[in-house]
Amino acid sequence: MDLGEHVLFVHAHPDDETLSTGAAIATVAQTGAAAVLTVTLGERGEVRPERRAALEAAGGVAALRSAELDGAVAALGATRVEPAARFEDSGMAWVDGAAGPAADVTTAALTSQSTTDVELLVLDVVQRLRPNALVTYDEDGGYGHPDHRVVHRAVVAIGRDLGIPVYERVSAPADVAVPLAPVADRVRAALAAHASQLVVDGDDVVHVGGQREPIAQVEHYRAVRASTPIGWGTTIVVGLVAVVVGVVGTFAYRSVEPWGLVLALAAAVGIVVSPRLLGSRAASIAAAVGVLLPIGLVALDPFRTAASASLLAADLPGWLWVLVPAAAALVAVGWPTREGVARIRDAARG
Known part of the structure; x- marks a missing residue:
């Protein structure tokens, strides 16, 4: 069992595509077509000090992260897809142990949109590409990020309505396992492209906030058992x-x-x-x-x-x-x- 020959990977921010699904994107791209849709440009992301000059040259966080996304997607051998509209990064804040949007979230932020508007944005891309599978985060968004959870819900709803298989990235073995080793060079190059957000240190990724995360040697995906219409x-x-x-x-x-x-x-x-x-x-x-x-x-x-x-x-x-x-x-x-x-x-x- 694999993810398919024509797969659309749907994410909330630049670098999510590589951190979460990089091996799968590169693997699908070797023999099929992998497309990456990013719903926001990660405007609220912090920037590593050594990329300050690049930030000024790019003209802002969104432009810098967009350019980095181009480099990462190219390194993975995939295609970047531009949506008809784009929402803003909601940021994240921890409140009583649960992740939520930043306190100063704007009306243009992803989490401020209606469920229908987010689904229609994804639907527009799906109608253009006609993929045979969709891939995104799990229900919790990987680690609870509110933007990730919004994207998960939209992708699952579209997959259910159109009868397209949906796979979510999970931490434990499930339906599909994608090893890093055959595409490790591509994934490392894609990670390096996101230089404003992270740095690769051996087998780890060090995030802009100092958090160290091991590069997954195997990516696991679970087929979403979406509710089906009444028989x-x-x-x-x-x-x-x-x-x-x-x-x-x-x-x-x-x-x-x-x-x-x-x-x-x-x-x-x-x-x-x-x-x-x-x-x-x-x-x-x-x-x-x-x-x-x-x-x-x-x-x-x-x-x-x-x-x-x-x-x-x-x-x-x-x-x-x-x-x-x-x-x-x-x-x-x-x-x-x-x-x-x-x-x-x-x-x-x-």
Whole structure:
């Protein structure tokens, strides 16, 4: 088992790609295509004293780290991908033993963005490259950095929605092991390119803050077992349960006013919307049909019996019982996926 022939590595800051996944990037690049997406330029990174002159020449931390990223990606034999937009480094602060954004984090920072905006940024690159696998940090971001955790969540969501395998870098043996030795020279050259942030000392990396970290001799990756949309068997069960909800609700919503109507509407909306929240449009369609079918049979009763007329009288409770489940069904079934949202935004820009 390997990571694939066309892999997109998604990271938060320059140097993460080499420190975390350098051996994997170089290995994939030897026989396939490895692309690197960095969501920020690490604007909050400190700079080693010996790189102060380079910092002034570059015109700032972001420009310097961007140039270093170019050198590192080239050394690994990969391709750097520019996103349509880029967010700022959130920095990091320890609060009560947990990592969080810096106290003076800006509105442009990665952690200040909505989940949807971060996912759409990654989605745009995925749509352009069409990789057969995505690689990023684990759920904790390696060591808790908030930007890393945001990137992890976005990549996992995109992989789940588009059916692309996602691998996360982990510390213990898992699904894929990538040895350093065959690509050690490339990885060391890439590490050296990030001279503002670190220095290679033997088999260790010494970070700008003085922390010493051994260069991993083997990189381990775990396949993310992302939740999958509801299967067809469950979809059928959802549809049958929805029929029961529709029938019981139609007979019971007038039983104890107003709570009969409230409970009936809650059950109807819940059975229709919940499958879509779990990622299954098909199950939401089945639920919508199940709930609305008995309502429609009563409303369209050609014989207009006294029983059907009393069940769906043309008053406020009757109209609510007809219209609220129908509106919930329209929203749940019609709401676009992230890929659909991206297409809508692209059309709006054009």
